[in-house]
Every structure is written in structure tokens, then in C-alpha cells.
């Protein structure tokens with residue numbers, strides 16, 4: 001397993017949250033803001049955490065916050081900013097809208113990094129999840145090239161890398177649910 005000193009946690013907390021109507025990272029679940037669930041899942045596995053957001057409110061969590069290098073361009077640009085500022089070879093990237101996430105799911109990504117993959121992503125219920133994934137820092141170069149060409153699609157960009165999927169069983173898949181709408185929020189808090 002990779003030593004945690006070689007892994008940075010990168011949390012994406014930008015974007016428009018247009019479907020939710022308010023910044024998803026600050027929605028509450030089980031007494032904690034969503035973003036804190038991502039922070040807590042990362043903590044045992046990484047040596048430091050960077051939050052990628054233009055919202056200064058995220059400074060209350062006490063981690064380094066990086067603003068998007070390229071604004072309003074979606075998660076691909078957010079990951080690019082994170083990888084550019086990270087100083088470790090490996091980087092665990094998480095969105096801020098997966099409040100059920102747990103460290104043992106992320107550990108599966110770290111344990112899979114035995115060969116020379118550039119990206120290792122979760123596959124859950126037949127869906128690939130590049131926002132629950134381990135990225136090598138070197139991906140920043142291909143991502144910048146694609147962004148400069150006008151590319152915005154994260155999965156397209158990830159598919160250009162040497163890629164492995166870690167397939168979750170049905171029980172583990174529950175922990176990767178992402179919450180985009182008030183209805184989805186209501187459903188998990190019932």
C-alpha cells in the first residue's frame with residue numbers, strides 16, 4: 001500500500017450547485033456539513049488536504065484552499081487546479097456531495113495502486129466515478145492540454161489516461177451515492 005505521506009486529498013467544492021440551489025458542501029448530514037464527510041473519509045489515508053473552491057467560507061475547516069485556475073469550467077478544471085498545487089505523486093480526489101463516503105472505500109483505490117496506473121476510479125452500479133478516484137500528479141499535463149483545447153468532459157479526460165476501475169459490490173455501492181437535488185437530500189435524511 002502507498003505510504004500516506006505520498007498521498008494528498010483533493011476535495012472539489014466549486015461549481016454552481018444549480019440543481020440543489022445552495023452550496024452542496026455546507027448541507028448538513030448526521031450533524032456535519034457534507035464536505036466534512038469527505039474530509040473525515042480522507043484523513044486516515046492522506047498527509048494533507050486541499051479544498052478547491054472560490055468560496056472563502058471553506059476556510060473554517062482549516063485546510064489549504066485553492067481557487068480554480070480556470071473558472072466556471074467544471075470538475076475537470078477543479079481537479080487540474082488540485083493536481084497542480086499538490087506536491088505528492090498520488091492524489092485522492094473526492095467531490096463534496098457524497099456524504100455517505102467512508103475511508104474503507106477509498107482504501108480500495110489506494111490498495112489497487114500496485115501497477116503503473118495514472119487514474120484508478122470507483123465503478124459502482126455500472127457507473128464509473130472519476131470524482132471518487134486516485135490520480136497521479138502527472139495527469140495535470142494531459143488535463144491542461146485538453147482544457148486548452150476546450151475539452152470539459154471529465155470522464156473523457158480520464159479515459160485518455162492509463163486507467164483502472166475498482167468495481168464495488170452492491171453493499172459498498174451505497175456509500176458512493178451523490179446528492180444533487182433537494183429530493184435526494186430528503187431521501188437520505190429520512
Ligand SMILES: Nc1nc2c(ncn2[C@@H]2O[C@H](COP(=O)(O)OP(=O)(O)OP(=O)(O)O)[C@@H](O)[C@H]2O)c(=O)[nH]1
Pocket residue numbers: 012013014015016017018019020024052053068071072073074075077078079094095096097131180
Ligand atoms: N473546484 C471546482 N469544483 C467543481 C466545479 N464544478 C463542479 N465542481 C465540483 O464537482 C462535484 C460535482 O459537481 P456537479 O454536481 O457535477 O456540478 P455542480 O455545479 O456542483 O452542480 P449542478 O449545477 O447541479 O450541476 C461537486 O463536488 C462540485 O463541488 C468547478 O468548476 N470547480
